[in-house]
Amino acid sequence: MNRRHFVAVAMALAASPVIPAFAAAPPPMRTRWNVIESEGYDAIAFLGALSGQELYRHYYAEDADVFAATLPADIRTDIPRLAQQAETESFGLLWPVLANILSGAGITSLRSVIDALADPEGRVAPAFRRNPSREESDFTWLARHSQRLISVFRAMQAADFAGFRRKRLGTAFAARIAEVTNGLARYDVVQWQEKLTGRSFDPVINVVLLAFSKPHGAKMLDQTFLQAADYDVATTVRIAAHEMLHPPFPMDGEAAKAALAVLARDPLIPRIVREHDPKWGYTTLEGMLNEDICEALDQLISEALGVARNPADRWRKADDGIHVLAGGLYGLLREDRWVETGGNLEQWIAAAARSGRLGPKMLHAAAARVLERPVDRLWPLPSG
Structure with a gap:
């Protein structure tokens, strides 16, 4: 497994205006x-x-x-x-x-x-x-x-x-x-991590x-x-x-393999992996998937806790805009109201791979909506 995903350079960027927390009654504190x-x-x-x-x-x-x-x-x-x-x-x-x-x-x-x-x-x-x-x-x-x-x-x-x-x-x-x-x-981070992954922490x-x-x-x-x-x-x-989400699910499991097989045929995501500046890490497709599903989930958790950056601003400023996959996965999870329902994330990624939602047509469209970029110009970012 590529371990460069452990490095979350984008976490050091200055905060953008926060998104309000959801107004649900909090469960007992887990963290x-x-x-x-x-x-x-x-x-x-x-x-x-x-x-x-x-x-x-x-x-x-x-x-x-x-x-x-x-x-x-x-x-x-x-x-x-x-x-x-x-x-x-x-x-x-x-x-x-x-x-x-x-x-x-x-x-x-x-x-x-x-x-x-x-x-x-x-x-x-x-x-x-x-x-x-x-x-x-x-x-x-x-x-x-x-x-x-x-x-x-x-x-x-x-x-x-x-x-x-x-x-x-x-x-x-x-x-x-x-x-x-x-x-x-x-801030009860663990409660949200358990809800959105289906795992125990x-x-x-x-x-x-x-x-x-x-x-x-x-x-x-x-x-x-x-x-x-x-x-x-x-x-x-x-x-x-x-x-704490790394890895979001077993990266040698069947769900990860299915997702990687779909993403490997994408005309954009593997190109980002190959061509981006290696100083940011994430130099394998597996590493990028690992990192970007964690980024999609942490965005949902941060929104729920009231400390989130605007997702379009976040992923434009971070690592030369390479996290297009994170934007797409976040968009798909938002469509499924994942922050409200939660569930088994590994099963979700397997289903998304089977159903074609991880294919370019649906994934790129979701990323474009989140990142506020034209679907045919998701990466690289325009100079200047």
Whole structure:
């Protein structure tokens, strides 16, 4: 399975005017929010800024320049090489995928990152191989480059990354954790996820606040995700609504295979997968389906909770407009009044594949209505 779908770059975009919540009496609260922080995950996330990629320097150029000056020259030059190799060798975006693979190894401090990398088979593999979204090639890549990564993180430790991070977060960080916890208390994301997928979820959602994670909201093992500490509560709810859904149903199951077979014959969706900028991830049709059905569902959940962005604005601004499939799936789910009825999502996707609703005629028409674009010009977006 392609795991690049874990990376939800669009979650970092500024909110558009929200859509009012549905006025139904709420059921008993299912969601329990656990808001924490992690020096270890922040060290992993800071690889993005240290890689020199504009995607991250847009947010952290000054931080990266100051801290990089404290690192040995060979480490400064190897981090960009690692990031480039990760993408060209199909590992994906370096820091989000690395964080996900290590997330079963008890990542707390920078020391814990080094310890996990020093013993991939003992500390990382057990949890990794229980992960339904695992790709064995990712673990192979990690094991092959583990000594280089250890050298990077040891250099960061020697340069006092922990102190640098504490200064960046400031003395009010504990209060920020409490503020986010209080703000989330009324948002029952899990109840909506269960209703719209037909699956059961653990009621606990772990939110890890970081200093250096923009622009990503990144899914870890189980019900844990990483996000920037300064995101507002509405953004946190949207990230949680999205990230916990991955995968929306078994991507090696019959329903997914049927949907992928239909989409593979679409003249547009596979072209988007092939031709879009790979920095956004989603470089396989399976990865795009996984991501975009989650985006369609999280849009419905966000609307129900009163924190949604306008869907046309959202999918125009996100990732160069590549999520046409999300718009189409969202439109079909809206036609079926899915937010009111709920049900088994895997059965819904199988039925949509059988009935022809995932074919270009119906899917593109639904996307055009949602995205407010002509049906014959859904992608790429017009320049300017």
